[in-house]
């Protein structure tokens with residue numbers, strides 16, 4: 064604890080996994096004797112650096128950059144970069160810790176890492192974003208490589224930012240090493256369906272949970288939080304499965320559209336015009352409401368399925384109570400750790416199907432691993448082929464979590480199943496490598 068003082072999100076993530084491990088340790092005390100649990104909680108390497116850049120007014124600005132290379136027992140460190148003013152070491156450590164287990168659950172050869180910066184991309188010009196990404200890479204490039212550490216996007220980092228970072232990496236190293244980033248444009252070796260993969264993947268995972276209760280998305284009312292990459296493609300897939308997404312949000316508030324979100328309009332506002340969510344209500348007109356932040360929660364709306372897809376700790380115990388009261392059937396976490404521990408407890412105790420992020424949102428990183436595979440073989444798969452692989456991987460993750468939960472005497476408990484299955488894969492790989 065003292066070693067990780069002032070890092071509440073990291074403590075929360077570790078605590079949640081530890082709560083599940085009692086049954087594993089009882090079966091296999093060697094994990095304690097070999098200090099495998101302690102070793103898994105300690106990142107292999109933490110890099111913190113200065114990012115100086117010049118804004119459009121010729122003023123020098125300073126931000127702080129992070130890369131936490133958490134665990135490489137299963138393969139190169141793999142995990143996104145987050146650009147958001149709330150970023151600090153504890154947040155990147157919690158994300159890297161979660162990522163290690165998530166990547167293990169995919170069954171693919173990738174270790175866990177995460178990075179980011181407290182730079183706020185909102186309101187910045189394209190030139191400022193580019194100069195910032197170039198300055199960040201001047202330091203970060205030393206630690207990356209297609210066999211070492213492979214970043215991708217996260218909050219505030221999409222195709223544009225990946226392009227600028229990859230471009231600077233190529234200049235600095237004089238190598239066209241496409242496998243060093245994932246989430247690239249198709250022209251630079253990006254994978255089809257990568258942009259969609261996290262949202263699609265969570266929808267496939269949640270569909271598999273619903274099937275265990277002989278039901279589906281068809282005709283269901285669904286609430287999705289966020290309006291970024293994960294949220295938009297969750298909405299897209301849920302609609303294709305016959306669900307109606309009646310609400311989504313950003314940090315300024317949420318909108319309610321009982322007829323179902325107009326996906327094309329939402330995408331135009333968010334990805335092209337880069338405007339606030341209230342713009343959706345203004346343009347869509349009658350019958351659509353905008354509720355500003357602080358005037359209620361998107362989780363107060365009656366829905367059958369809730370898919371939190373914005374940020375950590377966005378769904379509280381109070382929200383979980385409202386969802387349960389309103390008859391929610393399933394909650395699939397698109398974001399990383401969006402439900403507080405109290406919310407998870409309430410949902411689990413009420414018998415709600417609950418897909419934890421490290422399993423439910425693993426489709427993004429799984430498709431990133433497929434991108435690395437395509438880059439290594441200089442191959443390009445079609446959208447349909449890639450999505451089919453994604454669907455299979457998500458079904459496999461679902462089944463592995465469910466089977467593990469059964470094996471450890473907690474049927475239907477995906478939290479326990481995901482934590483144990485992820486832990487055992489990483490721990491066994493570490494054990495074979497000696498004391499590392």
Ligand code: NDP
Pocket residue numbers: 216217218219220261289290291292293294312313314315372373374375397398399424425427428
């Ligand atoms: P984006 O930046 O594309 O979108 C994030 C969305 O969440 C925006 O609508 C944003 O609103 C909202 N949001 C962010 N922070 C807050 C906050 N503090 N309060 C309220 N709303 C907030 O990010 P992604 O969609 O890529 O990521 C969303 C979540 O999914 C994150 O937890 C991320 O770690 C996780 N994830 C992403 C993956 C990916 O492939 N992209 C893979 C696996 C997990 P605003 O614009 O107003 O800030």
